[in-house]
Amino acid sequence: MYQIESNMEAVNYEEALRQLDEIVQKMENNEYGIDELTTQLKTAKELIKQCKDKLTKTDEDIKKILDEDK
Secondary structure, eight states, rough: OOOOOOTOOOOOHHHHHHHOOOOOOOHHOOOOHHHHHHHHHHHHHHHHHHOOOOHHHHHHHHHHHHTTTO
């Protein structure tokens, strides 16, 4: 599965979403034991942070591009 540390290597947005979807599906199907569940929740939290950061950066970039035309 996905092992995580606080300095997890960033993945692209689409891959992060794919990994999150897989984690959620396995949680819904009760495929994780208690110990693994904790690890997967930490992984999901880091993936969500990466997605949020990427969306924020993309939003800022779009605003800058649009402001250049003014």
